[in-house]
Amino acid sequence: MTDQHKNTPISTFDEICNLTIETMRRMDLEPLMQLQKQAVRELDRAKLTKGCIDLALSLKKQDQDRAAGCFNDNQQSFLD
Numbered sequence: 001m002t003d004q005h006k007n008t009p010i011s012t013f014d015e016i017c018n019l020t021i022e023t024m025r026r027m028d029l030e031p032l033m034q035l036q037k038q039a040v041r042e043l044d045r046a047k048l049t050k051g052c053i054d055l056a057l058s059l060k061k062q063d064q065d066r067a068a069g070c071f072n073d074n075q076q077s078f079l080d
Contacts, residue, residue, distance in 0.1 A: 010018075024032055 024035070027035075
C-alpha cells in the first residue's frame with residue numbers, strides 16, 4: 001500500500017466490509033457456505049420485493065395519469 005492510500009480515509013461501509021471479510025475468512029468452510037446460501041435466498045427475496053414495489057409504483061402512476069386525464073376531460077366539458 002502506498003503512503004497516499006494510507007492517508008486516504010475510507011468510508012464506514014468499506015471498513016465494515018473489510019472487517020466482515022476478514023472475520024469470515026477465519027470461519028470454517030461449512031458455516032461460510034451456509035451463509036452464502038442464506039445470502040442468495042435473501043437476495044432473491046429482495047429482488048421479488050423490489051419487483052412488487054416497482055409494479056405498485058407503475059400501477060399507481062397509471063391511476064394518477066388516468067385520474068388527471070378524467071379531470072382534464074371534465075374541465076373541457078364545463079367550458080363547452
